[in-house]
Amino acid sequence: MQWRNSAVRYGLVSVSLHWLVAIAVFGLFALGFWMVGLSYYSGWYQTAPNIHKSIGILLFMVMAARLLWRWISPPPPALSEHGRLTRIASKLGHSFLYLGLFVLMTSGYLISTADGRGISVFGLFEVPASVTSIPNQGDVAGLIHEYLAWAIVIFAVLHGLAALKHHFIDRDRTLLRIFGR
Numbered sequence: 555m556q557w558r559n560s561a562v563r564y565g566l567v568s569v570s571l572h573w574l575v576a577i578a579v580f581g582l583f584a585l586g587f588w589m590v591g592l593s594y595y596s597g598w599y600q601t602a603p604n605i606h607k608s609i610g611i612l613l614f615m616v617m618a619a620r621l622l623w624r625w626i627s628p629p630p631p632a633l634s635e636h637g638r639l640t641r642i643a644s645k646l647g648h649s650f651l652y653l654g655l656f657v658l659m660t661s662g663y664l665i666s667t668a669d670g671r672g673i674s675v676f677g678l679f680e681v682p683a684s685v686t687s688i689p690n691q692g693d694v695a696g697l698i699h700e701y702l703a704w705a706i707v708i709f710a711v712l713h714g715l716a717a718l719k720h721h722f723i724d725r726d727r728t729l730l731r732i733f734g735r
């Protein structure tokens with residue numbers, strides 16, 4: 555498989571980034587959902603949020619690299635059999651996933667750093683706090699983070715179902731392309 559995207563399929567870099575991000579997003583959602591129900595006396599009470607935050611910061615970097623790569627190597631154009639509505643829906647849907655993920659990660663950062671403390675990423679490096687002056691920052695960012703996480707995960711499932719519909723009902727190459735085929 556070639557590294558770069560071509561006119562007919564996604565290349566190795568875009569395919570790897572797509573599936574890495576997909577696994578990370580579903581994994582972070584499951585971890586976040588589980589950790590908010592932990593009791594103070596659980597051994598995971600502090601460890602789980604630290605893992606969640608560390609992966610969130612790494613995901614931000616991966617998403618920034620993904621956007622940069624998208625600019626260097628643009629995705630293949632829409633399939634010729636896709637009508638105007640499908641093309642618009644896919645563009646809007648992908649834009650929502652990109653933008654939504656950045657807002658989601660930024661809100662997570664603003665919750666964690668609201669008290670002025672930075673985020674240690676697996677003890678390897680620290681991302682310092684910056685904005686700490688938004689009124690009720692932790693609560694406001696927390697609400698955005700929670701609702702947006704649900705919206706993105708539900709939307710990602712619909713996006714996956716749309717890809718399966720293209721594959722099994724329309725029998726076009728949409729799904730195969732994101733596997734580099």
Ligand code: HEM
Pocket residue numbers: 572575576577579580624629632644648649651652710713714715717718728729730731732
């Ligand atoms: C959290 C999970 C996911 C996220 C955040 C996500 C995000 C995205 C984004 C942003 C794109 C556009 C890529 C670009 O052109 O720059 C894309 C493309 C695509 N995704 Fe996903 N995705 C997820 C899960 C899935 C799943 C589970 C499937 C399939 C079952 C899937 C199938 C596809 C396909 C087929 C394309 C290419 C569409 C085309 O060629 O126009 N995605 N995804």
